[in-house]
Amino acid sequence: MSKTTAGRFFEDYHIGQQIVHAVPRTVSGGERALYHALYPARTALYSSDDFARACGLPQSPVDDLIGFHIVFGKTVPDISLNAVANLGYAEGRFHAPVYPGDSLRSHSEVIGLKQNSNGKSGVVWVRTRGENQRGARVLDYVRWVMVRKRDPDATAPETVVPDLAAVVAPDTLVVPQGLNFSDHDFALSGEPHRWGDYAIGERIDHVDGVTVEEAEHMLATRLWQNTSKVHFDGTRRADGKRLIYGGHVISMARALSFNGLANAHMISAINAGSHANPCFSGDTIRAWSEVLDRAETRAPGVGALRLRLVASKGACDVLKTDDGKYHPDVLLDLDYWVLMPI
Amino acid sequence: MSKTTAGRFFEDYHIGQQIVHAVPRTVSGGERALYHALYPARTALYSSDDFARACGLPQSPVDDLIGFHIVFGKTVPDISLNAVANLGYAEGRFHAPVYPGDSLRSHSEVIGLKQNSNGKSGVVWVRTRGENQRGARVLDYVRWVMVRKRDPDATAPETVVPDLAAVVAPDTLVVPQGLNFSDHDFALSGEPHRWGDYAIGERIDHVDGVTVEEAEHMLATRLWQNTSKVHFDGTRRADGKRLIYGGHVISMARALSFNGLANAHMISAINAGSHANPCFSGDTIRAWSEVLDRAETRAPGVGALRLRLVASKGACDVLKTDDGKYHPDVLLDLDYWVLMPI
Amino acid sequence: MSKTTAGRFFEDYHIGQQIVHAVPRTVSGGERALYHALYPARTALYSSDDFARACGLPQSPVDDLIGFHIVFGKTVPDISLNAVANLGYAEGRFHAPVYPGDSLRSHSEVIGLKQNSNGKSGVVWVRTRGENQRGARVLDYVRWVMVRKRDPDATAPETVVPDLAAVVAPDTLVVPQGLNFSDHDFALSGEPHRWGDYAIGERIDHVDGVTVEEAEHMLATRLWQNTSKVHFDGTRRADGKRLIYGGHVISMARALSFNGLANAHMISAINAGSHANPCFSGDTIRAWSEVLDRAETRAPGVGALRLRLVASKGACDVLKTDDGKYHPDVLLDLDYWVLMPI
Missing domain, CATH: 3.10.129.10 (Hotdog Thioesterase)
Known part of the structure; x- marks a missing residue:
């Protein structure tokens, strides 16, 4: 009945589950300036429109990691609010640069589940993809986290450990x-x-x-x-x-x-x-x-x-x-x- | 003769006084990004142009409170530099969203005055309005503050307490x-x-x-x-x-x-x-x-x-x-x- | 062989040396908003497009010191990474306002050298200029810094102390x-x-x-x-x-x-x-x-x-x-x- 959410627990995930993450986000020069203030970032391609044009891009994109953090941030309320640990990443690919004016949204699919032997938590693997306002894929990656169970007595799901590329x-x-x-x-x-x-x-x-x-x-x-x-x-x-x-x-x-x-x-x-x-x-x-x-x-x-x-x-x-x-x-x-x- | 100002004191206000607040301000995606960095703000309408368009707006406005803070901030040097306390707000209305590129200015009218019984301070009520570059009202509100007197012997003004709506x-x-x-x-x-x-x-x-x-x-x-x-x-x-x-x-x-x-x-x-x-x-x-x-x-x-x-x-x-x-x-x-x- | 640089030392400078500083930078409303967040800056000309237009400019420039800091910042890896002290400025001129969308780059010429009597360091004078994406000069200034020698036994250069205007x-x-x-x-x-x-x-x-x-x-x-x-x-x-x-x-x-x-x-x-x-x-x-x-x-x-x-x-x-x-x-x-x- 509560309007607030405590986030998903391990037993709330199932293989093949599709999760649309909330709060799409439009980026601007503001996010880029803040990135330069927060980190000693100096890569020329992300600093200068002229430099980016000389490298064949229409203008300077925002740092790849801005895209990553925004796409990742959206997944937190759905994936890792009750995470005990953020265990790993794999198969991350950056498909298209993000430019000021682009709007990003995130989507995840549950691709792996493995209850821990203690019965109190389990590992959830998700493949997350970020898209821009044209529906073009900006980046995708697999992440796995250890998530608590709400009910220690909940039945363990069938174990599915995805086959992920080492590189x-x-x-x-x-x-x-x-x-x-x-x-x-x-x-x-x-x-x-x-x-x-x-x-x-x-x-x-x-x-x-x-x-x-x-x-x-x-x-x-x-x-x-x-x-x-x-x-x-x-x-x-x-x-x-x-x-x-x-x-x-x-x-x-x-x-x-x-x-x-x-x-x-x-x-x-x-x-x-x-x-x-x-x-x-x-x-x-x-x-x-x-x-x-x-x-x-x-x-x-x-x-x-x-x-x-x-x-x-x-x-x-x-x-x-x-x-x-x-x-x-x-x-x-x-x-x-x-x-x-x- | 001093070039700097110590701000207005209680006896510097009179009923009907009109105060044009200084320093108009153009907002951009920079203010919006900073708002997202300063507060855990996630309302979709203020985060995504696409989402805002799907709600009938031309693009995503900046958070209503950005407009409020900017309009309010301009009043501080004129209204509350010598305030002992910020006592209340009433009749605040948001008339139009603020978009990146808009320029805001503020204006206040003194609508109430009441000297405190100790003779050292008094309450000043102002109705403040914020306008954009087209002269359209963005928001208005009444605020009252307790302000020190410069001269405790200054004559008390006639008491005027405005009749404000509770809601x-x-x-x-x-x-x-x-x-x-x-x-x-x-x-x-x-x-x-x-x-x-x-x-x-x-x-x-x-x-x-x-x-x-x-x-x-x-x-x-x-x-x-x-x-x-x-x-x-x-x-x-x-x-x-x-x-x-x-x-x-x-x-x-x-x-x-x-x-x-x-x-x-x-x-x-x-x-x-x-x-x-x-x-x-x-x-x-x-x-x-x-x-x-x-x-x-x-x-x-x-x-x-x-x-x-x-x-x-x-x-x-x-x-x-x-x-x-x-x-x-x-x-x-x-x-x-x-x-x-x- | 190291890919990283320890910066220039005193003996790495010579009179007439031209140094192109790396990492050109495009500014936006983001830098301007951050400037307003970092400093209690209220000058109307740098706050409002309308106000700037009423003063004959096409829009509100970013604060002059944003231009100065960006141009200066680019010189640090080349000029002052091994500086013991930042000794002075002279002949600084602001030639053109910087607007959101402008891209800045920096260039310096070594105009003075004077080894200190202790033989461990020396003073380097550079004239730095900042240009925008159209090649127009935005600002220039002379700065002198005390820089360590890598090798205390390196030969002292001929002393050249530039003749700088007091005002x-x-x-x-x-x-x-x-x-x-x-x-x-x-x-x-x-x-x-x-x-x-x-x-x-x-x-x-x-x-x-x-x-x-x-x-x-x-x-x-x-x-x-x-x-x-x-x-x-x-x-x-x-x-x-x-x-x-x-x-x-x-x-x-x-x-x-x-x-x-x-x-x-x-x-x-x-x-x-x-x-x-x-x-x-x-x-x-x-x-x-x-x-x-x-x-x-x-x-x-x-x-x-x-x-x-x-x-x-x-x-x-x-x-x-x-x-x-x-x-x-x-x-x-x-x-x-x-x-x-x-």
Whole structure:
């Protein structure tokens, strides 16, 4: 009878379930300016209309991660309001850039379910897609979360674990229509390093650190209309700190990676991602990247680089400890493809 | 001879006085994006151009409260710079939505004066109206504030207490031209509850809490060009905290009320409002609503709901204590009309 | 071999060196809204399209200091990443207003070099110019910074100290095309004081104080894509505080100066400027101005006023102590020309 909703619990999901997420969103130069204020984002393609036009796009899109966060934010009330943990990402693809004036909406399909052995929770896999106002797919990705059961005695569903690709195959990467890095201006983009300059196995320390504040991550998380209570309600912990949205760490690390990867303009795919440890106000985020793979594309002058992006609290060279777990200072381990000039 | 102004004192006002407030303001997608970053605002009509068009509007307006805060902010240097207290609101009406590109200006008329018995201050009532660049009225409201006297020996003016409606009569509510909720999409708006689903006396706990930070309320208050010193100057209190603009609490509570009132799209009138107690950084704002009345409108598919919106520090079910005063944890008691799909 | 850069050191500069700064930037209403949220900026010309049109401009430009910060921010990775101190400004001129939709880029020429006697660092003078997407000059200025040497044994360059004007000559001030204050609306601008009302030697206390927060100055500094580590990394000081970008203090003080200088609409030139002492989170910034000079211009109704703008931590009437050094509470001493209605 209550008008408010407590969100879905594990037993509220079934395989094949289609969920239309609420609150479509029109983006403008306002979201873009805020992104530049919240993160040290300097990628030229997302900063200048002129630069974007020189790369074959009609104008400068908003950062790929703005699209990701908006599409993701809409899923929170339906997917992760009662999530115990955000377990992973796979098969993320960016299909079309988002431009000021575009309106985004999200839709998810439940593609996997597995009750935990303790009977109190289970894992839900969803494939989420974001579309623009013309119905064109902007991005899609699979995410899986651990969700509490409302009733521990509810019957366990049949276990369905989706078969997910470990890596988005490079020959299936979508290059935005018209993208052309043949005349790429390396002076304006900030670094001379081309796709060909990066070797598999190469590691790049992104040097800078950013100490994060409560006001900032709450501004960011609200901007994406992400409603997860843990990010906003300081009464849940004795020290008043709020758990920082994992996407805030992704954007911070990605922006920090400009120093060494200035020409890694566009995110083309997310292969995998782990929010290894929680991030709190006062933490100083640092990042390093490792080149995992390289691939050519059919677009003129455009190569693809597969990167591991690791964010940590303070400097942390160790990714995992001897027991195979993430080092307690590691915040993020993201495996993704970028597009850059050959 | 000083170039700076200390603001008006009680004896500087007279009945019928017309005050043109300075600094007209053009709004853009920037103000809208910031509103979404500052408050957990998710009302679909203010989020998506497509959704707004499906409701008969030319595009998505900015939140009604953006218009209110901008119009209000302009009055501060003229009305409340020396205010001891912001005592109340009445007869607030929203006449036309504000769209990106619109320019707002404010004008007030003094409609009431009453010196306090202590001779040191008095109450000033003003009727303020906001207009857009076409001279069309965007909103108007009456507000009364207690203002200090510059000279305690100044003669008291004749007492004039305006006769104000306790409630804006529902048949005088202005429905924006073209607004039509006949084809309202309840999946995209976020909740299935229609006007007809709300019963008078029904109470809705909006569940979520937001812990507020100094940086956030100062960003918000400056955005509305509100110059009241108490919001910005941390040297006035030993703990460095700044008094939070009451309008910040209104917007936070209104945004929190999405959970349970997702379809209460537009604010049509403000009947009354009290900033019951001051709000400070570190407070966790929660909110509940009570349905006070229901009315039909002539617009297709559009009903009006009269709501009491109460914001408190932490959970607080009690509105007033036995002595008839607001509970010390109550921050806001707002009585307003919204428009929603029948 | 490293992909990241540690920035230039003193021995990396030579007289006549031309540096194209990376990451061009398109501005929108988003940057303008953020400026209004970050600073108590109320100048009518930068707030309202209507007001700007009544002054002969096509629409409301973004604040002059937005242009300055963006052009300056681009120079940081090339000029001041290893700066020990930002020593001064001279010959700053604002050539054309910046409008939403404009794209800015920066270019610098090294015009002076002087190794310090300790052999560990030196002073570098650069003349930086900002251009818009049409190649039109938006602003230019000279700045000099003390930069560390990478190798203390590197040979000292020939000393070249540029001959800089102590003041931008008023007859060389650029008045934006079309600017006309003949029909200036003093009610809408906020104060009645004209150019003719200000006397040389007059001092204006701007009354208000703003206590600054970490989140705010980091949002601002990132918005200008300023990458200087000291503003963001809280691990560099035991108290976690970050050094606040000097430009944040300039914008805060300039916005505070509205109270008493509401009609000092446009900045036309920066004659000199010193960041006298560092500013940190928790400081309460106050400001006062002194009228240094007055000049006529050829534009209708437009006069020029030369002002000293002093910002301090808390109230501080003393600019310099007996030993000729800035009082430790003084943050900024800026000498600049503004355009205002005669």
